[in-house]
Amino acid sequence: MTLAGDPKAALLRRAGEVFTGRFDAAPDVVAFAPGRVEILGNHTDYNGGWIISVALDLGVAAAAARPMGESGGGAGIAVYSETLDSERTLSLSDARRAGDWSDYVKGVLLELGRRGPPSGALRMALASDLPVGSGVSSSAALEVAVASAAIAATGQAPPDRLEFARLCQRAEADFVGVPCGILDQFSSIFGVAGGFLFLDCATHEHAEITCAPSCPSVLVADTGVRHELVDGRYADLRASCERAATRLGVALGRPIRFLRDVSVEELERHAEAIDPRDRARAEHVVLENERVLEGRRALESGNLTLLGELMLESHASSRDLLGNSCEELDLLVDTARDLPGVLGAKLSGGGFGGATVTLVDPTRADATRERLVETFARRF
Ligand code: GLA
Numbered sequence: 081m082t083l084a085g086d087p088k089a090a091l092l093r094r095a096g097e098v099f100t101g102r103f104d105a106a107p108d109v110v111a112f113a114p115g116r117v118e119i120l121g122n123h124t125d126y127n128g129g130w131i132i133s134v135a136l137d138l139g140v141a142a143a144a145a146r147p148m149g150e151s152g153g154g155a156g157i158a159v160y161s162e163t164l165d166s167e168r169t170l171s172l173s174d175a176r177r178a179g180d181w182s183d184y185v186k187g188v189l190l191e192l193g194r195r196g197p198p199s200g201a202l203r204m205a206l207a208s209d210l211p212v213g214s215g216v217s218s219s220a221a222l223e224v225a226v227a228s229a230a231i232a233a234t235g236q237a238p239p240d241r242l243e244f245a246r247l248c249q250r251a252e253a254d255f256v257g258v259p260c261g262i263l264d265q266f267s268s269i270f271g272v273a274g275g276f277l278f279l280d281c282a283t284h285e286h287a288e289i290t291c292a293p294s295c296p297s298v299l300v301a302d303t304g305v306r307h308e309l310v311d312g313r314y315a316d317l318r319a320s321c322e323r324a325a326t327r328l329g330v331a332l333g334r335p336i337r338f339l340r341d342v343s344v345e346e347l348e349r350h351a352e353a354i355d356p357r358d359r360a361r362a363e364h365v366v367l368e369n370e371r372v373l374e375g376r377r378a379l380e381s382g383n384l385t386l387l388g389e390l391m392l393e394s395h396a397s398s399r400d401l402l403g404n405s406c407e408e409l410d411l412l413v414d415t416a417r418d419l420p421g422v423l424g425a426k427l428s429g430g431g432f433g434g435a436t437v438t439l440v441d442p443t444r445a446d447a448t449r450e451r452l453v454e455t456f457a458r459r460f
Contacts, residue, residue, distance in 0.1 A: 087137050088112045091209055095141035098162045099205035107143035107205070109232040113224035114139035115216040116267035117300055117428045117437040119276060120368070120375040120390055122398045125261025127321050127365045128282035128338025130372040132289075132379070133263060134298055134437075135271020136210070140221040142229035144204040156201035159185050159226075163208050172199070177255065184219055187255030188226045191247045196236045204229060213306040215429030219256075220264030223248035242284055245269050259315050264429075278376050282340060289379045296384060296423055297445035298437060301416075301452050303408035303460075305433030314430050317361060317402065324362035327354045339365045364401035368394060388424025388439055392417055395426035395436075404431025408460060412436040415455045419448050 092110045099107040114135040121131030147156065157170040161181060168182035172193055177183045189199050204226065210218040227248055231238050239247060248265040252258050262281055271277050275290040307313075321339055329336035331350040336342060339362055347366050351359055371390045378386035395413045399405035409427045413436055416425040421444025428437040440448045 087209075088114070088139060088141070091139065091141040091207055094162075095143040095205055095207040098160070098207050099143035099145070099203070102160045102167070102205050103145070103147075103158070103203045105145060105147070105203075107203075108145040109229050110141060110143045111225050111228035111232065112139055112141045113221045113228065113268045114271055115210040115218060115221045116264060116271055117216060117298060117435075118263060118267075119387070119437065119439070120394055120426075121263070121372045122364075122368055122394055122427065122431070123317055123321070123402060123404070124340075124365055124368050124372065125263040125279075125281045126259070126318055127261075127325070127369075128340035129365065129369040130340075130376075131263050131267075131279050131281065132372055132375050133267040133271065133277050133279070134275075135267055135273075135277070136216060136298070136300070137273075138209045138216070139268075140206060140208040140210060140218065140225040142204055142206050142222075142225040144202060144229040144233040146233055147201050147203055157189065157199065157204075158202070159204045159206065161206045161208075163206070163212070177257075181222075183256045184222050184251065185226050187251030188223050188248060189230060190255060191251045192227060192230055192234075192236060195239065195247075197234075199230055199234045199236075202230065202233060211302050211435075213434065214300075214302045215307065215427065215431070215434030216300060216302075217264040217268060217429065219252060219258075220248060220268045223251055224265060224268045241269050242266075259318050276379055278372075278379075282338060287376075289376065291379070291384070294382075294384075295442075296439040297442045299416075299440055299445060299449055299452070300428070300435050300437055301412045301449075301456070302435045303406070303412065303433055303456075305406060305408050307430055307433035313404070313432055317404065320358040320361040321365055324354050324358040327358070328362075340369055342366055344370065360401045360403070364397045367401075368397060384423050384439065388422070391424030391426045391437075391439065398427055398431060402431070406431075406433055408433070408456070409436055411459055412438075412452055412456060415452055416440075416448065419451055420444055422448060
């Protein structure tokens with residue numbers, strides 16, 4: 081797909097049709113939220129660092145309406161997912177998790193309920209063209225689409241965009257229980273067509289960096305290896321980084337809230353203070369932050385070749401220091417890097433499976449995709 085594409089209209093239409101088929105009425109609103117790929121900044125977000133991402137033209141669409149004759153009380157919320165062919169009835173007065181996909185929806189509606197009157201009765205249908213568990217943020221897209229549709233259908237005053245992103249992040253972190261950063265939700269809300277998004281995850285300063293007129297194509301290659309962020313490995317990486325930050329704070333004699341506040345030199349000087357595994361992970365984060373800042377400068381000066389090199393370095397660092405790659409992801413990156421027209425490639429998102437992102441000259445995109453598919457199929 082290209083950065084400039086916009087196939088979301090078909091998905092919006094489909095969500096409306098799914099709604100009508102399911103609930104025998106027309107929806108009042110339909111909302112779309114895109115998935116994203118992370119171009120640089122792997123596991124930097126919850127370390128208060130920097131990221132560069134791109135919003136995709138694939139996403140989740142939510143169609144919603146308040147059923148006639150029902151209004152308050154939080155009762156009667158029905159949500160249908162076309163992807164999973166599954167319908168759930170949610171009760172917001174019972175704040176327990178169901179342990180399935182509907183928790184993402186319930187978490188968002190509970191957050192919205194904290195800002196204003198409870199949503200009352202609601203019908204919602206979800207359609208998606210994003211693969212689930214592939215590192216392209218299907219869960220954030222779901223949260224953002226659900227929140228947009230619920231806000232519009234219930235007439236709640238919309239939050240500003242940053243609070244919107246945070247609200248969706250809290251739904252995932254506090255309710256579903258995945259201690260994620262803000263990368264996914266922020267990218268889904270602030271992502272722009274035809275450009276990259278730069279974000280400082282500590283200050284939320286952000287910038288749109290256009291690549292027109294020579295935008296590369298963004299190829300997303302899904303390994304089919306499903307990562308489950310809730311399975312503990314993501315939380316384990318985060319805990320390592322937080323331990324390293326605390327240790328460094330003691331060694332440096334100043335409070336270190338995030339690894340972002342540590343320089344490469346400080347980390348080297350106090351390496352012995354940190355457990356070796358935590359140290360390797362911290363080293364990834366500190367150097368990855370440098371790469372993101374260098375990547376921003378490269379993008380702003382139109383140096384896509386350098387951006388691509390930084391992506392390859394990022395992947396090697398995720399693989400060797402952070403430890404969240406796998407042989408399927410490595411094969412896709414190693415294959416892509418040698419193909420003509422490819423600028424760079426890396427894993428995207430949590431890791432341990434999921435997808436790679438490859439930036440490639442648009443004239444070579446089809447050939448690159450074919451080679452990736454062929455090479456992957458031969459090996460796995
Ligand atoms: C997942 C999380 C994000 C971020 C990435 C890794 O996508 O949801 O918050 O930590 O992994 O960069």
